[in-house]
Amino acid sequence: MHPGFGKKTVLKVRCRFCQSIVCNRGMKAVLLADTKQELFSTDAPVQMKVGSLGRTYSTNQCQCRICDIACKQCGNVVGYHVEVPCITCLQSCHNGHMWIFNSDAIATEEIVDKSGRNVLKWDQIAASPCEEETESLDSSLDDLTDLECFR
Numbered sequence: 001m002h003p004g005f006g007k008k009t010v011l012k013v014r015c016r017f018c019q020s021i022v023c024n025r026g027m028k029a030v031l032l033a034d035t036k037q038e039l040f041s042t043d044a045p046v047q048m049k050v051g052s053l054g055r056t057y058s059t060n061q062c063q064c065r066i067c068d069i070a071c072k073q074c075g076n077v078v079g080y081h082v083e084v085p086c087i088t089c090l091q092s093c094h095n096g097h098m099w100i101f102n103s104d105a106i107a108t109e110e111i112v113d114k115s116g117r118n119v120l121k122w123d124q125i126a127a128s129p130c131e132e133e134t135e136s137l138d139s140s141l142d143d144l145t146d147l148e149c150f151r
């Protein structure tokens with residue numbers, strides 16, 4: 001994962017139709033092509049809460065093979081899953097998040113960390129041993145505002 005993503009807020013994602021929690025580790029993403037559209041992504045939804053609808057397809061934006069995903073509790077489509085990313089997307093900046101939620105189908109809320117004072121950030125949950133040295137770069141990350149490239 002790109003170190004800059006660690007500063008983003010971890011979001012709890014709910015299905016807007018039935019309020020069931022479909023993801024505990026969502027991240028706000030912005031499509032480069034249409035920055036007015038809000039999307040939320042994750043590397044791992046709650047397994048039992050969302051299911052793919054089976055049929056894969058491509059959009060006219062790129063060659064990724066994607067598949068709609070639905071809330072298992074109410075059956076409404078809440079987003080899509082990139083089953084097979086295309087070469088263009090693999091080579092561009094991305095955060096390994098292959099599950100995308102549409103903002104009009106879900107609601108998000110911030111998660112309070114253990115101290116009860118701060119909202120949870122991605123570097124608190126996604127830390128892996130080999131990325132520890134990136135923490136010394138924290139102060140230089142704040143001005144990287146164009147990290148939200150996705151697809």
Ligand SMILES: [Zn+2]
Pocket residue numbers: 062063064085086087088089090151
């Ligand atoms: Zn693609």
Ligand SMILES: [Zn+2]
Pocket residue numbers: 015016017018019020071072073074075076
């Ligand atoms: Zn639902």
